[in-house]
Amino acid sequence: MTRTLLFACDLSAENRAAFARAVRLALESGARLDVIHVLDPYLPRRVLHDLEEAVVADMQSMLTDIREDYALSEPEMLLQTVTGAPYAEIIREAHEREVDMIVLGGHRKRGQPDLVAGTTLARVLRSAPCPVLSVSHLASQDWQNILVPVDFSLTSRHTLRETLKRFPEAHLTLLHAWDVPGERELGSNGDYARWRDREVARLRNQLERETEALMSELDDVPDLELVLEQGDPLEVLMNRLRRQPPDLLALGSRGQLGRASQITEHLLAEPHCDIMLCRAW
Incomplete structure (x- = not known):
């Protein structure tokens, strides 16, 4: 059975290093890379429909830039959006896809440990069914x-x-x-x-x-x-x-x-x- 890595993409500049590392890990291990972006479920339905297409296009554009910057080929992968609370959807997707590893970007509030506990990263760490990577350094x-x-x-x-x-x-x-x-x-x-x-x-x-x-x-x-x-x-x-x-x-x-x-x-x-x-x- 093909191994699967799950990367939660928030499309931020800080997230690029984690995206690049996820691509590298997928290529090096021969795993499939599933990339998800979690949308706010309370947005109007019409807005959600338009936003889904825009987000997938942005993820594909970021992926193209990363592959060019790091000279990487494209692994077997899936880009998609889901709706809900970010940490809950990441955990749910990890269970349903039976992923081997979750890859996330690092915590942005550096030097402030008291702000970590309620973040998506910390919540995923507490409940993930598999190892979780927190990536904040360049994937070079x-x-x-x-x-x-x-x-x-x-x-x-x-x-x-x-x-x-x-x-x-x-x-x-x-x-x-x-x-x-x-x-x-x-x-x-x-x-x-x-x-x-x-x-x-x-x-x-x-x-x-x-x-x-x-x-x-x-x-x-x-x-x-x-x-x-x-x-x-x-x-x-x-x-x-x-x-x-x-x-x-x-x-x-x-x-x-x-x-x-x-x-x-x-x-x-x-x-x-x-x-x-x-x-x-």
Whole structure:
């Protein structure tokens, strides 16, 4: 059965990068690309009819420009409009078409994480039946370096498998962050420092064993690196993204340590790279 990618197009200038990436992904994976634009259902019927034709024509024009700009051929694809609430229609279409991935443009209110929660992007992320790509960077660069935060939960294991399945040739960096209790209060105490060093060494050995066990469950594992950093998971992740941004961040939808909402909102408001979010199953 042919794989299907779903791209939700809003015809904005900011949406062009996501459209181009969707076309590239469809061509590289041999998938069909379904492009939809969601119209306001409360418009008069006559206006809707005329608007549908104009929107499809604009999507075709944008597609032509993108193909010329990126020197891309045209994948098997479908351009159409639907009516309704944008996030609800995107989710419904994803279910009905049994799509493998949803591609969306990035959040426009950069630096304002408190405005993310009610956006179409955030609502789709919460309910999507498949991985969701939030694309905000130009599609001219290949996704060669992918960062995958891991806590060895079922969610992060599933995310890693989804990443390996879709990008088998990429270099993957697994990032695990942890807090050592008492560091702030007892960090200068000699006995505590010795205990902390032993605990960190024990944790590193445990994580390396878990990583080896996880890798043994997977076939054709690509170039992979495990990075362990001490600190708050959100701070560690954001510092890593600012210091050494990857081409793509692959994140489980429940995040780390039950802090999905805070981590996701910060990432979407400050997108240092494109982001793929995966469900827990």
